[in-house]
Amino acid sequence: MEGFDFSTMGIFFALLGAVLAALMGGIGSAIGVGMTGQAAAGVVTEDPSKFGKVLILQLLPGTQGIYGLLIGFVTLTQIGVLGGNPDMSLAKGLLYLAACLPMAIVGMVSAKWQAKASVASISLVAKKPDQFGKSMIFPAMVETYAVLALLISILAITSIGGLPV
Amino acid sequence: MSDDYIYAVARVRSKELSLLSRQDIDQLMACRGFDECLRVLSDKGWGGAEGSSAEAVLAQEEEKTWAFIRELTEDLTPFSVLLYPIDYNNLKAAIKCVVTDAPPQDVFLSGGSIDPQAMMRCVRENDFSSLPPAMAGAADEAYHTLLQTGDGQLCDVLLDRACLSGVLQCGKESGNELLSQYAELKVAAANIKTAVRACRTGKTKAFIDEALAPCGSLDASSLAAAACKSVEDIYGYLSSTPYSGAAEKLKESYSAFEKWCDDQVMDLIKEQKRNPFTIGPLFAYVLARQNEVSTVRIILSGKLNELDDGMIRERLRDMYV
Structure with missing residues (x-):
């Protein structure tokens, strides 16, 4: 497009990063919580007394959506969309996009795999309710990587503002 | 889609808690007679109305299994x-x-x-x-x-x-490995049974060829050729196939072979206890229930005919749980 100034696209890419973090984390969590919800409903159909235990396991893959929302919110605040000056260079916009990607990608993938671990743990609780504590640990291990992605995304997003680009 | 069975498998996992374990079978074996066995089964929720006959109790249990499966999935095609x-x-x-x-x-x-x-x-x-x-x-x-x-x-x-x-x-x-392996095992076991019976009753090669169904793990024509000669030739042929264990059991007795066949099925489905997805656990549950019913039938008929405990025990199948 003749006359189009790409250097003004910084805010677009920054916003794209915020949206992707919330979107992909949310999609992953929705799929994950849906899967675990089916398993939890199956167990509760046969034994309603296990509702409390399976509910916790169902919710575990839901955290990625929350982390995505957090990254999206922090990014929107940093780039001035929620108030402040939204002008930024293209390089800075791309940096914000890159900073959001760990949470977006790891969030979506880890939510699905955590859901699989949670479904397996729900089966474990169905057969051995006394092993509930151990059954929580297996899907919680997957959470580690979502938390690491969250950390790196937050560190990157909050540091980009001070960079001379 | 493997994810289509998440709800069903979770229900099956809960239901598996009520399957008879080896301890339950021992408890049935410890019963003094047929009536006491029926009482113990009734306490475990078997059968329906009080005073049902043993056959009625077993038929009700079969029906309960299928009613449960029909509740879980509308498409019973894989269960064909x-x-x-x-x-x-x-x-x-x-x-x-x-x-x-x-x-x-x-x-x-x-x-x-x-x-x-x-x-x-x-x-x-x-x-x-x-x-x-x-x-x-x-x-x-x-x-x-x-x-x-x-x-x-x-x-x-x-x-x-x-x-x-x-x-x-x-x-x-079916596209499911368990169903495919089960079908192969059932056909191979049926072929072995047919070959041994045909050999013992002196059937012709044409008859045996007609009776054996082709399958991947057994060569029907080699088995038919062995069946035309002698039972030892069948054992010899089986020893070169994945069914060498069957030959050993057939040498012992026909009932030992039948128990071996059922135990092979149990070994095949035991992996499904660790599978939270796919139709496999549903299929395994049905087979486990059928195995349970056939084990209980053996015990009940043994008790009814006042057979020696040792004789009943050697016919008891491995349990799923």
Whole structure:
């Protein structure tokens, strides 16, 4: 497009990063919580007394959506969309996009795999309710990587503002 | 889609808690008599109304299993591997009843995928078009063979072979490894049984060739050739196949071989206890329940006939849980 100034696209890419973090984390969590919800409903159909235990396991893959929302919110605040000056260079916009990607990608993938671990743990609780504590640990291990992605995304997003680009 | 069975598998996991364990079987074995066994089973929730006969209790348990599976999945196509033998048994009964003009009383098994009365109509009208194509072809051939030759055994052989081919094909088409392996095992075990019986009763090679169903893990023609010679030749052939254990058990006794077949199925499905997805755990649950019913039947008939505990125990199958 003749006359189009790409250097003004910084805010677009920054916003794209915020949206992707919330979107992909949310999609992953929705799929994950849906899967675990089916398993939890199956167990509760046969034994309603296990509702409390399976509910916790169902919710575990839901955290990625929350982390995505957090990254999206922090990014929107940093780039001035929620108030402040939204002008930024293209390089800075791309940096914000890159900073959001760990949470977006790891969030979506880890939510699905955590859901699989949670479904397996729900089966474990169905057969051995006394092993509930151990059954929580297996899907919680997957959470580690979502938390690491969250950390790196937050560190990157909050540091980009001070960079001379 | 493997994820389609998440809810169903979770329910199956909860249901597995009520399967009979080895301790439950020991408790049944420790009962002093047949009536006490029935009381223990009733305490465990088996049967329905008080005072039901043993056969009624076992039939109710079979029906409960299928009612549960029908609740979990509308599509019972993958379970055809288990339903075909019932359907073909009912088809045999229907053909024989029509040809011999005998009333169809207490000859049909319940739980098949095709209504036995519909089969009776098909045979009476000599129109098998409403049956599945493979079954219709076999039914037509078996019906006319029985009419022309009056040979009931040949009619059985034709239908049994069609049943085994159907089971094998259904297993392959399911796309599920467990179903495929189960179908292969069932067909191979049926071929071995047929070969041994045919050998002992001195059947001709043509008859044996007709009776054996082709399968991947056993070469039907080699097995038929061995069956024409001697039982030792069958053992010799089996020792070079994955069924060498079957040969050892056949040397012991026929009941040891039948127990070996059932135990092989249990070994096959035990992995499903760790599978939270796919149809495998549902299929394993049905087989576990059938194994449970057949084990309880062995105990009950042993107790009823006051057999020695040792004799009953050597026939008891491995349990799923």
